[in-house]
């Protein structure tokens with residue numbers, strides 16, 4: 001139960017609801033227990049009438065009163081049972097909501113390394129499956145425990161009062177029932193976990209095949225994917241059948257044990273009645289109702305035990321993530337004014353997971369309002385520089401300064417808020433184009449959105465869609481072409497009007513003519529802002545105030561376009577190669 005202590009703060013938060021729930025549960029049980037006692041009373045009234053006779057009207061009115069009591073108690077008990085669920089089960093939903101938010105909040109704080117170390121499926125499972133299992137403990141388990149406890153205490157007192165011997169024989173099979181249900185619940189849980197695993201395998205497989213449907217169709221491998229799907233579905237079906245086999249035992253076992261208890265009550269009670277140990281046959285009727293009332297709660301003892309065990313295991317998995325300290329911490333609580341003077345001093349950086357040293361002593365500086373272009377072969381460390389400016393990772397050695405202050409000492413939120421980042425792989429959410437652009441600035445007006453789209457040279461494409469800016473994009477924006485996605489992503493960064501703009505090879509999918517236009521616009525919008533453009537094209541770099549060329553994590557060339565085209569090296573070669581490519585394209 002140690003892990004579940006994490007939930008105590010939530011129990012405390014909802015204490016009023018919980019206490020109310022407990023009181024209602026107890027009162028509801030008391031009312032429901034009126035029935036067996038009045039059933040016994042009815043038997044006694046009839047027995048007395050048969051034995052002693054009496055006025056028919058008196059009997060009738062006595063019976064009517066007893067029946068009205070039973071009906072009244074059942075109605076009140078029913079209403080209270082409704083409120084019992086409304087309080088305790090609702091609290092479990094509130095706690096489930098809070099816990100999901102807590103886990104999600106923690107996920108958002110954790111750094112990129114955390115996401116590399118843990119599989120997406122596992123992250124999703126902990127926030128959905130595990131939280132649901134914990135909810136079962138918070139809601140049903142607690143509700144049924146209070147229910148069972150109250151019922152047991154009251155019923156046993158009533159039963160002992162009526163006949164201690166009969167009580168002993170009646171409750172004898174109940175612990176057996178509890179143990180059997182516990183064992184069954186454990187087995188059910190084991191098998192349902194396996195079923196769950198197969199279901200998630202199946203959904204991962206189908207999700208992947210839908211995402212990659214164009215590749216599947218292009219290679220004509222539909223028959224093979226169908227075979228793989230069938231095999232997975234078959235295994236999943238078998239595991240489901242295994243589960244159903246154990247589940248099928250649940251109710252027969254209960255019915256068997258209720259039957260056994262009922263038989264015992266009738267047999268022992270009947271003997272006692274014959275021997276005169278109990279005064280009325282109504283006691284037997286009363287006991288039969290008690291046995292039936294107790295069976296389900298007693299069964300739940302076993303069920304609840306297994307729920308608590310599962311919740312404990314799930315909460316343990318949740319706590320593992322909640323305890324992780326984010327690697328990137330905000331070291332400055334006060335506001336940091338971000339100005340776009342950026343300086344790298346002998347920066348070294350190694351990726352934890354791959355141990356690849358991506359940057360090896362990088363130094364450069366760039367003033368506010370200037371543009372820096374970074375070129376270099378693939379894998380030379382260009383994107384890494386941009387990630388480090390956004391402090392997605394902390395460096396190993398050296399320093400990164402923004403306006404003379406170490407970025408680790410700047411307020412992290414202010415730093416990230418002052419950056420407009422366009423990633424290499426444009427990611428668009430399954431929402432409207434407008435929302436995707438406004439993602440960069442929630443307060444932007446429709447005019448702002450249009451202006452940003454115009455600067456990114458995507459406005460004309462958007463208005464051609466029948467729903468214009470309200471066009472909904474599918475998963476990862478599948479309705480847009482690669483170049484359109486990149487430009488929407490650029491508009492998203494521009495609309496933010498940040499101090500620092502980071503463009504990671506984001507014009508690779510647009511033609512050179514559009515590239516030219518976008519660069520011209522970017523020049524306009526980045527007035528007074530610092531811009532860093534990572535590219536493989538000289539055309540994107542040539543107007544920058546400074547250009548650096550990277551090779552294997554080191555700067556191999558530095559200068560501006562005019563100086564670099566006159567020096568032998570990567571830049572000049574790239575320039576000549578791309579110049580001749582453009583010339584041959586125009587000839588064609």
Ligand SMILES: Nc1ncnc2c1ncn2[C@@H]1O[C@H](COP(=O)(O)OP(=O)(O)OP(=O)(O)O)[C@@H](O)[C@H]1O
Pocket residue numbers: 351352353354356357358376377378379380381382383384385424505
């Ligand atoms: N998230 C990561 N985890 C581990 N290693 C990485 C990660 N990102 C990049 N690397 C490695 O770091 C090195 C530099 O990568 P980086 O992405 O900065 O290069 P790049 O110059 O931007 O390449 P490209 O032009 O292909 O985008 C590469 O060897 C790469 O494999």
